[in-house]
Amino acid sequence: MRAWLKAGIAVPAGRRGKWIVLAGWLIAVMAFSTLAGKVGEVQDTSANAFLPRGAESTQVNTELEKFRTDELMAAVAVYSSDDVLGSDVRAAVETDRAAFAKIAAKGQQVPEAIPSKDGKALMVVVPLSSTDQAVMADKVEELRTVAAAQAPPGVTTEVGGIAAVTTDAVKIFETLDSTLMASTALVVIILLLLTYRSPFLWLFPIFAVGFSTVLTQAGTYLFAEYAGLQVDPQSSGVLMVLVFAVGTDYALLLISRYREELYRNEDRHAAMRIALRRSGPTLLASAATVAVGLACLGLADMNSSRSMGLVGMIGVIFGFLAMVTILPALLVIAGRWLFWPLVPRYGATPRAALSVWERVGNVVAARPRRSWLLSLAVTAVLALSAFGVNMGLGQSELLEGKPDSASAQETLAKHYPSGSADPAVVIAKTSQADGVIKAVQGTEGVVDATVAARTQDGELTQLAVVLEGAPAGEAAKATVERLRERTDALVGGQAAQTLDKENATERDLWVVVPAVLLVILLVLTLLLRSLVAPLVLLATVVASYFAAFGSASLLFEHVLGYPGMDWSVPLLGFVFLVALGVDYNIFLMHRVKQESALHGHAQGVIAGLRSTGGVITSAGLVLAATFAVFAVLPLVAMAQMGVIVGIGVLIDTFLVRTILVPALALDLGARRFWWPAKPATDRESAAPGTSVDGKESELERV
Numbered sequence: 001m002r003a004w005l006k007a008g009i010a011v012p013a014g015r016r017g018k019w020i021v022l023a024g025w026l027i028a029v030m031a032f033s034t035l036a037g038k039v040g041e042v043q044d045t046s047a048n049a050f051l052p053r054g055a056e057s058t059q060v061n062t063e064l065e066k067f068r069t070d071e072l073m074a075a076v077a078v079y080s081s082d083d084v085l086g087s088d089v090r091a092a093v094e095t096d097r098a099a100f101a102k103i104a105a106k107g108q109q110v111p112e113a114i115p116s117k118d119g120k121a122l123m124v125v126v127p128l129s130s131t132d133q134a135v136m137a138d139k140v141e142e143l144r145t146v147a148a149a150q151a152p153p154g155v156t157t158e159v160g161g162i163a164a165v166t167t168d169a170v171k172i173f174e175t176l177d178s179t180l181m182a183s184t185a186l187v188v189i190i191l192l193l194l195t196y197r198s199p200f201l202w203l204f205p206i207f208a209v210g211f212s213t214v215l216t217q218a219g220t221y222l223f224a225e226y227a228g229l230q231v232d233p234q235s236s237g238v239l240m241v242l243v244f245a246v247g248t249d250y251a252l253l254l255i256s257r258y259r260e261e262l263y264r265n266e267d268r269h270a271a272m273r274i275a276l277r278r279s280g281p282t283l284l285a286s287a288a289t290v291a292v293g294l295a296c297l298g299l300a301d302m303n304s305s306r307s308m309g310l311v312g313m314i315g316v317i318f319g320f321l322a323m324v325t326i327l328p329a330l331l332v333i334a335g336r337w338l339f340w341p342l343v344p345r346y347g348a349t350p351r352a353a354l355s356v357w358e359r360v361g362n363v364v365a366a367r368p369r370r371s372w373l374l375s376l377a378v379t380a381v382l383a384l385s386a387f388g389v390n391m392g393l394g395q396s397e398l399l400e401g402k403p404d405s406a407s408a409q410e411t412l413a414k415h416y417p418s419g420s421a422d423p424a425v426v427i428a429k430t431s432q433a434d435g436v437i438k439a440v441q442g443t444e445g446v447v448d449a450t451v452a453a454r455t456q457d458g459e460l461t462q463l464a465v466v467l468e469g470a471p472a473g474e475a476a477k478a479t480v481e482r483l484r485e486r487t488d489a490l491v492g493g494q495a496a497q498t499l500d501k502e503n504a505t506e507r508d509l510w511v512v513v514p515a516v517l518l519v520i521l522l523v524l525t526l527l528l529r530s531l532v533a534p535l536v537l538l539a540t541v542v543a544s545y546f547a548a549f550g551s552a553s554l555l556f557e558h559v560l561g562y563p564g565m566d567w568s569v570p571l572l573g574f575v576f577l578v579a580l581g582v583d584y585n586i587f588l589m590h591r592v593k594q595e596s597a598l599h600g601h602a603q604g605v606i607a608g609l610r611s612t613g614g615v616i617t618s619a620g621l622v623l624a625a626t627f628a629v630f631a632v633l634p635l636v637a638m639a640q641m642g643v644i645v646g647i648g649v650l651i652d653t654f655l656v657r658t659i660l661v662p663a664l665a666l667d668l669g670a671r672r673f674w675w676p677a678k679p680a681t682d683r684e685s686a687a688p689g690t691s692v693d694g695k696e697s698e699l700e701r702v
Contacts (some may be wrong), residue, residue, distance in 0.1 A: 009276050009277065009280055009324070010276065010277075012272070012276070012327075012329040013269050013270075013272035013273040013275075013276060013328055013329075013332055017329070018328075018332045018333050019333075021325050021326060021329040022333065025211050025322075025326045025329075029211055029215070032214060032218035033218075035218040035222065036213075036214045036215075036217035036218045036221070037217075039217050039220055039221050039224075039236055041221075042221055042231055043231050043232060043233055043236060044231060044232050044307075046061070047497070048061050048062070048303065049230065049232040049304060049307070050234075051302075051303060051497055051500060051501065052301040052303065052500050052501060053301055053302075054301070055503075055504060056491060057492040057496040057499075057500045058500070059490055060490045060491070060492025060493070060496070061492060063427045063490060064425070064427070064462070064492075066455045066460060067454070072108070072127045072129065073130040073136065073161075073163035073166065074125050074126065074128070074162055074163060075125075075126045075128050075139075075140055075159055075160070075161045075162075075163040075164050076123060076125055076160050076164070076408065077100065077123070077124045077126060077143055077159050078121060078122070078124075078157070078158050078159075078160065078408050078411050079113075079122045079147070079156070080120060080121040080156050080158075080411050080415060081120055081121075081154050081155050081156065082154075083120065084119040085119060085120060085121070085122060085155070089122070089152050089155055090113070090122065092150055092152050092155075093124065095150060096124070097110050097112070099146045100126045100143060103126065103128070103139050103142050103146070104127055104128065105127050105128055105129040106129070108127040110124065110126050111124075114416075116415035116416050117415075117416075118415060120415055121411065121412075123416065125161070126143060126161075128140070130166075133170060136163060137167040137171070139163075140159060140163055140164050140167045141167075144157075144159045144404065147159060158407050158408035159408055160404070160407075160408025160412065161422070162422065164404065165405045168403040168405045172634050172635060179632075179633070180237050180241055180629060180633075183629045184240065184626055185206070187622075187625045187629060188205075188206070188244055188625075188626060189206065191621060191625060192206070192248070195618040197341075197342060198338065198340060198341070200334075200337075201255070201338050201339055204251075204327060204330050204338065205247065205251035205252075207327075207330060208247060208251060208326050208330065209243060209248065209251075209319070209322070211322050211326050212243055212247055212315075212318045212319045212321070212323075212326075213243055215318045216314055216315045216319070217239075219314050219318060220239065220311055220314055220315075223310075229307075230303055230306065231311055232303075232304055232307050234304060234635070234638065235304065235308040236311070237638075238311075239311050239312060239314075239315045240315075241627065241629060242316065243315040243319045245622070245623050245626040245627065246287070246315075247322060247323055248622050248626070249583060249619040249622065249623055250286070250287070250320060250324075251323050252615050252618050252619045252622070253279055253282065253283065253587060254279055254323060254324070254327065254328065255331070256612075257278055257279040258272055258275040259344050260275070260611075261278075262339075262344040262346065263345070263347070263348060264346075266346040266347075268335060268336060269332055272328050272331065272332050275328075276328060278594070281590060282587055282590045283323065284320075285524075285526075285527040286320075286583045286586050286587070287316055287317070287319075288523050289519075289523045289579055289582055290579045290580060290583070291316040291317055291320075292313075292520075292523065293520060293578065293579030294308075294313045294316065294575065294579060295310065296309065296515040297309020297312075299511050299512050300504075300508040301508055302504050302505060302508055304568065305512075305571060305572065308572065356613070357610045357612075357613025357614065358606060358610040360609065360613070360659075361605065361606035361610060362606065364609075364659055364662050364666065365602060365605070365606060365662075369663070369667045371660075371663035372659070372660050375655055375660040376543065378547075378655065379543045379544060379546070379547040379655070379656075379660075382547035382548075382550045384550060385550035385551065385553050385554045386546055386553060389553045389564075389565055390563065390564035391567060392498070392564050392565075392567055393562075393564050393636060393637070413470050417467070417468055423464040423466045424464075424466075424467055424476075424479075424480065424483070424491060424493035424494075424495055425452075425463070425465070425491070425492040425496075426449070426462070426487070426489050426491050426492075427461075427462055428460070428461050428488075428490075429459065430454060430458055430459060430460060432488070433451070433461040433463075436487050436489050437451070437463065439486045439487050440463060443479065443482050443483055444482060445467055445476070445478065445482065446466070446468070446479060447466040447468055448466045449463050449466070450463065465483070465493075467479050467495060473495075476495035476498075477495055477498060477499040480493075480499050501567055501568075505568060508571055509571050512571060512575065513574060516578060516579065517578070520538060520578065520579065520582055521535070521538055524537055524585075524586070527586065527590060528590070528593060528677075530673070530676070530677050531675060531676060532673055533589065533665075533673055533674060536661070536664050536668070537582065537585040537661065538582070540585065540656045540660050540661055541577075541578050541581045541582045542578065543660075544581060544648055544652050544655070545574055545577050545578060545648055547648075547651050548573075548647040548648030548651055549570070549573065551651075552640070555643060555647075556640065560643075562640070565640055566636060566637035568637055568641075569641050569644065573641050573645060576641070576645045577649070577652075580645070580649065581648055581649060581652040583619075584620060584652055584653060584656075585652075585656075585657060587612050587616055588609065588662075589608070589661070591607075591611050592604050592605050592608030592665070593608075594608075595607035595608045595611070596608075600670075601665075601669065601670035602666060605662050605666055606662075609662055613658070616653060616657060620649050620650065620652065620653030620657075621650075621653070624646040624650050624653070627642045627649070628642055628646040629642065630642025630643070631646070
């Protein structure tokens with residue numbers, strides 16, 4: 001088995017194998033390209049895709065299907081002014097209402113305008129058909145055009161309600177994938193050009209990422225279609241960014257090692273075989289860490305978190321396979337010229353551009369304890385801002401730029417009971433409906449409760465319950481809890497969904513975070529054959545997460561002006577940052593382990609930092625910039641996650657991996673840091689690629 005694995009990893013570098021690998025990938029891409037374009041067909045855009053599985057609000061959405069003979073969504077046109085609205089405004093609204101009747105769903109009436117208690121607003125509810133999303137979007141735009149065209153002077157017109165909110169959100173998701181792909185590709189290309197300073201070399205990682213993207217999308221479609229994998233628009237967008245990020249990182253590491261070997265080997269095929277053998281364990285450990293870390297999101301209750309984790313795992317796997325197969329094959333086929341103008345000549349002395357990292361290592365080695373104490377102090381100061389973060393965003397705060405639907409919601413909340421435009425939904429058995437209505441009407445925080453519909457078989461009754469508080473506010477959530485305590489009915493709607501998402505997110509943090517830490521610890525232990533070193537490395541990445549979380553919270557509050565942080569951000573930010581951030585510790589410490597076997601622990605740490613400093617810095621900048629692309633999106637939650645991961649990667653790159661980890665390794669010493677393995681200082685020398693006790697680790701055997 002070991003012989004087969006060694007032979008397999010050498011295939012892309014073989015004189016014939018490179019062509020076999022290229023042909024195999026070309027055939028696979030042509031065969032699966034049609035399936036790759038079908039991911040949109042299996043995306044789940046329902047409300048339940050972003051709710052916890054099994055939650056009461058999720059059950060309500062499922063039960064609501066039994067009430068619908070026609071799919072309907074309400075749009076709400078609101079007219080408001082700073083002064084009391086006069087008879088001329090009321091007449092104009094009545095004219096609009098007649099026009100709205102022609103836009104409303106067939107057979108549906110448009111109720112009379114509802115005045116606010118302060119007399120400064122009028123609200124018209126228009127039922128729209130939601131069977132065709134594109135048609136409903138057109139109808140919403142028609143409502144906005146009609147309302148704005150005849151608005152009296154001094155009167156503001158806005159169209160909100162669930163139909164308008166859905167329309168505004170769909171517009172964003174329609175361009176999400178293309179925006180992310182274009183922005184990510186542009187950022188990666190620019191950084192690769194700056195890194196390699198070659199007009200040709202940057203193309204090869206991009207080609208390899210392109211190959212992996214096709215199979216990633218095809219694999220996602222197949223798993224969604226035949227294995228029940230849930231795919232939502234958010235996870236589909238993150239998938240492409242993740243493939244670019246991890247693929248480029250792995251490409252940078254492999255190309256860096258390949259360049260080193262080209263100086264030592266006249267035959268480029270031999271150079272690539274050695275590069276694959278030496279960097280293979282690192283790449284495998286990195287991919288396993290990220291993939292298994294993302295797979296832990298499968299334990300989450302939030303459907304969107306589970307989707308993002310499992311879909312992301314597929315992207316990481318195909319990204320890794322592309323970087324250890326098609327990329328080496330393409331590089332060997334192209335030859336040395338692709339590095340022009342800095343071509344690595346056999347026997348030449350490599351440029352000493354990375355001596356800065358050796359100087360950094362020497363400074364850290366001079367006073368390691370002071371170095372890691374100062375580094376830890378910096379992360380602690382940054383992490384202090386994580387305390388007191390305002391968690392949770394209202395419906396009108398989820399999108400950047402405040403679309404018309406968000407402004408309408410704010411206006412309605414100002415002039416009407418906050419839940420008027422989006423009442424809570426209560427589903428009860430018809431035989432118990434009278435008792436449920438009395439209990440609901442007698443619940444603190446309820447303004448009104450009316451029967452909205454009954455199923456065709458008469459078994460279930462739907463109640464529309466207007467709450468005093470804003471749907472995403474604490475008062476409304478408290479009212480939902482009281483309703484659930486006082487009745488046996490199911491309680492849903494926006495307030496209930498917000499409450500269920502918060503509870504599920506808290507539960508997921510306590511379940512997923514320990515699972516991620518455990519699996520990463522196991523991978524590090526397997527790679528390094530040590531117990532202390534993996535614990536130290538994991539602790540440093542967790543510290544950088546809290547520093548990133550605190551830094552981002554300051555940025556959100558004082559620079560970007562966000563009113564709070566979305567509940568999904570802490571968990572997703574932790575998983576992505578810890579899984580991806582530990583990559584750099586893996587890159588560094590695996591090289592340190594190899595160098596320590598040759599030169600001893602102290603010199604091995606400095607040599608490892610010198611050898612990996614440039615490539616890790618480049619990889620960190622690419623990864624941080626890639627996730628920073630999310631910051632330009634109008635989806636606040638995704639923008640916040642991108643900012644946290646980007647900041648965390650930079651902290652990992654320039655503080656944790658450069659100073660904190662080497663200082664801890666030097667201060668602890670070989671015996672304690674590598675315990676229980678035999679320290680490298682006990683051996684005079686060892687062959688590169690072997691562990692300090694002369695035996696290859698399990699991942700190195702692969």
